[in-house]
Amino acid sequence: MKIYFAGSIRGGRDDFAVYFAIIEQLKDYGEVLTEHVGDVELQAIGESGSDKEIHDRDLAWLKTADCLVAEVTNPSLGVGYEIAQASGWEKPILCLFRPTDGRTLSAMIAGSSAVIVREYQSTSDLKTILAEFCAGIAF
């Protein structure tokens, strides 16, 4: 199975360690196409390469993926963009949200019938959530 993992890069890297932990768990289910999203070396300035190169590469990866798993606690334009694209391509979509003080998930994500939203508190809660989601995917 090919898994596209989405997390904030230029929107802020506060959660990179969470992304890393999710990616490590996702590797039990298949190939994670976007492993760099959890890289401690990747800063908010983003990757090398032109914006168009990054956009076109990421969209091509997303198109070939069997599913999208997105961490949506940190607001991110790119993650929202990828969720809508995957929704248009009818990919299974799992959004992981960690409720914190004063933060509510976007209605455009929480209110989309194409998206499964699961709340969690720590990455140890994710084992069951990821197992259930991945078991439901035909590929």
Add this chain to the structure above:
Amino acid sequence: MKIYFAGSIRGGRDDFAVYFAIIEQLKDYGEVLTEHVGDVELQAIGESGSDKEIHDRDLAWLKTADCLVAEVTNPSLGVGYEIAQASGWEKPILCLFRPTDGRTLSAMIAGSSAVIVREYQSTSDLKTILAEFCAGIAF
């Protein structure tokens, strides 16, 4: 002309006064479907109504709009989602970005060939940018 204006709500309301100023300028060119985005009363907790109601209403508005104007300085999942949807529907899209320390626009937005990105410093810079964008739209 029907204009869909997108700005951060649950991603953070730091820029609501900027959104208000942009909406006021956009009214010179047509009907702004999403005037509430610039409302001082609208907090990050969001609007009343279920997430699904908000999602479906906003997407229906976006579908009928002649163009999308998005303020993208504050990262927002919903704004990214709307940009991708409008891109799929081949709507003209203008993204307004105010460069600030340590903040870079998402490569998924800056690298999309469907999006016109314009940087600005203050809302007084927007008059020319909005006039040029709106003049180029056939509706």
